Amino acid sequence: MTALPSGLSWLEASARQRLAALLDPGSFAEFIGPEQRERSPHLRLFDLPEQFDDGMIVGRATLCRTPVLVAAQEGRFMGGAFGEVHGAKLTGLLRAAALLGRDVLILFDTGGVRLQEANAGELAISEIMRAIVDLRRAGNRVIGLIGGRAGCYGGGGLIAGCCSALIVSEQGRISVSGPEVIETNKGVEEFDSRDRALVWRTMGGKHRYLIGGADGYVADDPAAFRAATQSALGRSPGLDLSMLHAEHQRLTRRLARFGNARDGTDVWSTLGIADPDAIPGLADDDFRHLADACREVADDAR
């Protein structure tokens, strides 16, 4: 792969550009590359275009000379959604990581499960979640990087919840039900999906970092993602029952503390932020400085 000029936007970059800019130059070796044409067997039934890698790029590489396995979703192909092949490539990568004893990086960019192959996609999500838990219990890390256009929604949000650590940019969004889904099911009074500022106040990178839903907050820049990933690779791995108990207690506290909040600004106010309305406009460094003084601590178990 080729090195790219610095100043590349993570949000705007393709999955292959992100990999090239994130990993050590020339270190990426792809598994089941596009030349193998391992495409979705379902899309042709709907007369829909296919992509040679099915929107999922997997392989091995090094990051700051640490060997890792890595997966990247192409959010512009079918919204980065999980289908049979797309999901199987990630499941296989995670199982290979368990055999090799490697940490895994997942560059999320997904709306969730592909509607055209929903059963296969849902099965893939559960297989991936199980594979992550197995890998983490064996003492390896799974680090999620979130800052793409599609965000990290649906089953992708569930998978992110299983990771050892999440790194997010302001542009990144993390949730299970997306804005349109909530509005459709609960009405516009509950959530106005066209209010983009509301979407970011409740699902965006700044909010997720403040409530402890993400471990690292970075600028929209591959170099920033790279530095934060290197740092996350240095943290102690592991997953056991006591961590899960601690995590459940943290989530119980979160619900008690913020359960009545109607908006992200209510949450930020409760956190002790004097001017919550100013949060969306803060520059990345100013925001991180403020957030680190009052944010809920993220937890290894999510």
Place this chain on the structure above:
Amino acid sequence: MEHLSYTVTAPRAAGGTRRQAIIGVVASGNLEVLAERVLATDTCTVDIATAARGFAPVWQAVIADFVALRAAGGLRLSINDGGARPDTVALRLAQVVRLIEEPEA
């Protein structure tokens, strides 16, 4: 989907030594092009799967321009198209030829 296939004579062999290159994504108004160096150096094939039916003459014209302008000999080009405009197609074809010329890491 419409499937089109062209085999053309290419006056110039593709540069570099990389075996393959890929560029672009399959999205509305966009396309991906996979180039594989597997043919005789005076031949170029283009296999297209496109969501936009009925544009065979336009594809033919873009490909004729492409092999005349760029060093495409020896390349099997495979395209998944999401309804890209001809200028976008020409850009991606130029990009993939440039990519396969790059020195190997």
